[in-house]
Amino acid sequence: RKEVEQDPGPFNVPEGATVAFNCTYSNSASQSFFWYRQDCRKEPKLLMSVYSSGNEDGRFTAQLNRASQYISLLIRDSKLSDSATYLCVVNRDGGYNKLIFGAGTRLAVHP
Amino acid sequence: DAGVIQSPRHEVTEMGQEVTLRCKPISGHNSLFWYRQTMMRGLELLIYFNNNVPIDDSGMPEDRFSAKMPNASFSTLKIQPSEPRDSAVYFCASSSQGREQFFGPGTRLTVL
Numbered sequence: 001r002k003e004v005e006q007d008p009g010p011f012n013v014p015e016g017a018t019v020a021f022n023c024t025y026s027n028s029a030s031q032s033f034f035w036y037r038q039d040c041r042k043e044p045k046l047l048m049s050v051y052s053s054g055n056e057d058g059r060f061t062a063q064l065n066r067a068s069q070y071i072s073l074l075i076r077d078s079k080l081s082d083s084a085t086y087l088c089v090v091n092r093d094g095g096y097n098k099l100i101f102g103a104g105t106r107l108a109v110h111p
Numbered sequence: 112d113a114g115v116i117q118s119p120r121h122e123v124t125e126m127g128q129e130v131t132l133r134c135k136p137i138s139g140h141n142s143l144f145w146y147r148q149t150m151m152r153g154l155e156l157l158i159y160f161n162n163n164v165p166i167d168d169s170g171m172p173e174d175r176f177s178a179k180m181p182n183a184s185f186s187t188l189k190i191q192p193s194e195p196r197d198s199a200v201y202f203c204a205s206s207s208q209g210r211e212q213f214f215g216p217g218t219r220l221t222v223l
Contacts, residue, residue, distance in 0.1 A: 035152065042216070043214035043215060043216055043217055044154065044202075044204055044214070045214070046211050087154070092155055097142065097144075097159060097161075097165060097166075097167075097206075097209060098156060098159070099156060100156075101154040102114050102153070104153065104160075106170040
């Protein structure tokens with residue numbers, strides 16, 4: 001079993017739709033959690049950190065459920081520019097160093 | 112700032128040849144990471160350095176792979192001899208004081 005599991009998608013949604021991605025992790029010792037975005041043939045970039053209380057950044061909301069070892073990302077009012085692969089990432093050592101990446105969920109937003 | 116710089120951006124080589132990938136981290140960053148990304152295995156951490164010292168190389172696949180960081184502004188990842196299964200995109204990333212990792216554009220390696 002992979003340490004970080006994601007639905008690979010693709011999720012095909014129209015502009016303006018709300019879409020949610022889920023992720024589970026197996027190592028209960030994981031301490032830090034993130035969502036990264038990766039555009040086609042580009043490098044991954046940090047989208048947002050995920051905090052226990054949940055956090056929001058504009059149209060993006062991230063949630064963490066430590067009891068269920070589950071992380072989610074909600075995108076409201078999808079834009080064409082949101083089309084990308086979203087990577088769920090966990091870290092074991094409490095910082096940013098040893099990152100474990102999920103395989104990613106592909107999102108395609110169409111007009 | 113120029114960001115993390117990697118070279119070459121593309122490399123095509125034949126099985127058995129030595130391959131050297133290069134990385135220049137963001138100035139002032141004290142941690143450097145090498146990753147490999149393939150369709151089958153996703154993005155995997157190979158090795159990382161703190162203050163030029165290798166901290167964790169448990170992700171290095173085998174002895175054919177080696178990495179060095181002779182100074183704070185340069186690192187290499189070497190594969191000798193290369194094999195077709197080494198074909199992947201290799202990313203270098205750097206960070207400062209354990210904070211956000213910034214990735215370079217990657218080197219796309221094809222071993223024939």
